[in-house]
Amino acid sequence: MDPATWIAAISILTAGLTIAIGSIGPAYAEGRAASQALQAIAQQPDASDTITRTLFVSLAMIESTAIYCFVVSMILIFANPFTDLATQAAGG
Amino acid sequence: MEISPDAWILYEWRGWQLTATVAFTWAVMAILILASWTVTARISEGETVSRWQVLLEVIVTQIRDQIDAVGAEDPGHYLPFIGTLFLFIATANLLTIVPGYQPPTGSLSTTAALAICVLIAVPVFSVAKRGFGAYLKTYVRPTPLMLPFNIISEASRTLALAIRLYGNVMSGTVIVGILLSVAPFFFPVLLQLLGLLTGLIQAYIFAILAMVYIASASRSRAEREEKAAPDATEENEDKGE
Numbered sequence: 001m002d003p004a005t006w007i008a009a010i011s012i013l014t015a016g017l018t019i020a021i022g023s024i025g026p027a028y029a030e031g032r033a034a035s036q037a038l039q040a041i042a043q044q045p046d047a048s049d050t051i052t053r054t055l056f057v058s059l060a061m062i063e064s065t066a067i068y069c070f071v072v073s074m075i076l077i078f079a080n081p082f083t084d085l086a087t088q089a090a091g092g
Numbered sequence: 093m094e095i096s097p098d099a100w101i102l103y104e105w106r107g108w109q110l111t112a113t114v115a116f117t118w119a120v121m122a123i124l125i126l127a128s129w130t131v132t133a134r135i136s137e138g139e140t141v142s143r144w145q146v147l148l149e150v151i152v153t154q155i156r157d158q159i160d161a162v163g164a165e166d167p168g169h170y171l172p173f174i175g176t177l178f179l180f181i182a183t184a185n186l187l188t189i190v191p192g193y194q195p196p197t198g199s200l201s202t203t204a205a206l207a208i209c210v211l212i213a214v215p216v217f218s219v220a221k222r223g224f225g226a227y228l229k230t231y232v233r234p235t236p237l238m239l240p241f242n243i244i245s246e247a248s249r250t251l252a253l254a255i256r257l258y259g260n261v262m263s264g265t266v267i268v269g270i271l272l273s274v275a276p277f278f279f280p281v282l283l284q285l286l287g288l289l290t291g292l293i294q295a296y297i298f299a300i301l302a303m304v305y306i307a308s309a310s311r312s313r314a315e316r317e318e319k320a321a322p323d324a325t326e327e328n329e330d331k332g333e
Contacts, residue, residue, distance in 0.1 A: 067263070
C-alpha cells in the first residue's frame with residue numbers, strides 16, 4: 001500500500017476509536033449529572049429554576065469533551081492535513 | 093463532503109470571495125436589525141401595544157432576568173452585549189429550518205470571532221467596573237503562583253467556547269448530511285428538530301457562560317468589600333456560633 005492509503009486507513013480507524021472511547025466518559029457523566037439534578041428537583045421543587053440552569057450549563061461543559069472528540073474525528077476523516085502532505089511527498 | 097460553509101463560495105469579484113459564512117452572517121444581521129428597527133419604530137407606552145412589541149419586551153426582560161440570576165449587580169450594563177450574543181446565535185441556529193441555509197455558526201471562523209469578543213469583553217467590563225489595577229490583580233489571586241494557570245484558563249476557555257458552539261452546530265449539519273445518504277426520508281427530519289433544540293440551548297449556554305466569565309472577573313472585589321463591611325461581620329459571627 002502507498003503512504004496515502006496507509007494514512008487513510010489509520011485515520012478512519014483512529015476516528016472510530018476517538019469517538020467510541022471519547023463518548024463513554026461524557027455519556028456516563030451526563031447521565032450522573034442529570035440523575036443528580038432530578039433527585040435534587042424532587043427534593044426541592046422550589047429550587048428547580050436554579051438547578052435547571054446549572055444543569056444546562058454543566059451539561060454543556062461535560063458535552064464539550066465529547067464534541068472535541070467528534071471534531072477531531074471529523075477532521076481526521078474529512079479534512080485530514082496529512083493526506084495532502086503524503087500526496088506532495090509522493091509527487092515531489 | 094464539506095464540513096464548513098467557508099468552502100461554499102457564492103460570489104467572486106477581483107479576488108474577493110464572498111463565502112456562504114459571510115453572506116449568511118449578513119442575512120442574520122439584517123433580519124435582526126430590520127426586525128428590531130420595525131418594532132421599535134412604532135413603540136408605544138399606551139394601553140394598546142402591538143404584539144411584536146410584546147414579543148420584544150418578553151425577550152429583553154427574560155435576558156435581563158437571566159443576567160440577574162447569574163449574579164451581576166447591574167443587568168442593564170451587560171444587556172446589550174449578552175443579548176446580542178444570544179439573539180445572533182439563536183437566530184443563526186434557528187434559521188436552519190429555511191431550505192438552502194447553512195448556519196454561519198457551523199464555521200469555526202464565526203464561533204472563534206464570537207469567542208474572541210468574549211475574551212475582550214471580560215477585561216473591558218472588569219476594567220470599567222473596578223479599574224485597571226484591580227483587574228490585573230485577579231490574575232495573581234489567590235497567590236502569584238497561580239498566574240500561569242489563570243492565563244492558561246483564560247485562553248483555554250476561549251478555545252472551548254469556540255469549539256463547543258462550532259462542534260454542536262457542525263455535528264448537526266454533518267449528521268443530517270450522512271443520514272440523507274443512509275435513511276433519506278424520515279430520520280433527517282427528526283434530527284433537524286433535535287438540531288433546532290441543540291442550537292437554541294447552545295445559544296443560551298454561550299450567552300450564560302460569557303456572562304459567568306464577565307461576572308466572575310468583575311464581582312470578586314464587591315464580595316471582598318462585603319466581607320470587610322461591618323454589617324457582614326454579623327453574618328460571620330452567626331456562622332461561628
